[in-house]
Amino acid sequence: MSLERDLRALAAELEWPEPPELAPLELGRRRNLRPLVLAVAVLVLALAVALAVPPARSAILRFLHLRGVTVERVETLPRAQQRPLAAGLGPARSLDDAARMAGFPPVLPPGVAPTRAYARWSVIAIPLGGDRLLTELSGIGMDVSKKFASGAARVAPVTVDGAPGIWIEGGPHVLVFRRRDGTYVTETLRLAGNTLLWEHGTLTLRLEGPLTLPEALRLARSIR
């Protein structure tokens, strides 16, 4: 019974995204259909209005989930510091070594021949020069990198060649990797710069650096 008790306890602690902002309405429980019709009609109208208003849309951004990545808005960022881009990802290796370590071959922008890369099982991080770092997650062993965005950071859903993505810029956010078993790789915890995250085939890619959104998208679309 303790598993069931724990699941029920967990239910109370789950974080749900906010439902669309609507005028409070009491639906159901009414046996008389006429008020129900009116209530639903008002609700539908309220929904349409709510969807047209930007603040209602932005409420979604309090919690964004992309395959392998969760972005959460928080009041206070967890303690983290400015650390090297590849902090916690082990020593620099050749690209071949990194691919062996990660268990999959990396994808790259054309014309880029990196001299070094960093890897853990299912993750490869490749410095692209100019303080830019391309991180690739295969989703086998470490599929969740977790970010906590401060209020100052702009978090926007984007698409890269039709695939879903997230753009974070303009304010500090914190990056931490999580293993599939649920434990965090705390040594990867660090403050991150502007970042584009997107799905690329079976991989989830993450491009970080002093980039604008158009620059990041251009680079992202070139990756094969």
Next chain:
Amino acid sequence: MHREVAFRVAYVVTGSAAEAEDAVQEGFVKAWRALWRFRRGAEFRPWLLKIVANEARNRRRSSGRRAGLALRAAHEPSGEAAPSPEASLLDRERREELLAAVGALPEPARLAISCRYFLELSEEETAAVLGVRRGTVKSRTARALERLREEVGP
């Protein structure tokens, strides 16, 4: 509040807040149009949840992606002195372990657990959401619990 539970059902099915929002909107519009089919005296909530869940499933299918468990345990408010991330992460060990184990279940089992325990839906409501009989909900939930016990202990 049906709005909240309907949104959460759609979120569990689609794994995406934006898709869940659209599914609820579309589901409510469809429910409104289908009200004449609603049997007087029947329970309203399972009927509404079934429509929203169908809409959510259709959206997930047409998006072509597989929905994972998008749920996370709440991030504790850190107050003025933020606890070390390491400490707060350790506190969450059991929760994260459970979430990871539920997330690793096959979709039918994951949805059954999510509906019964995370959304606290009745068997009848869960059956409506999953589009199966109550007996199937029972057996699916029991098998899922068994599998979870193998993963994370009793």
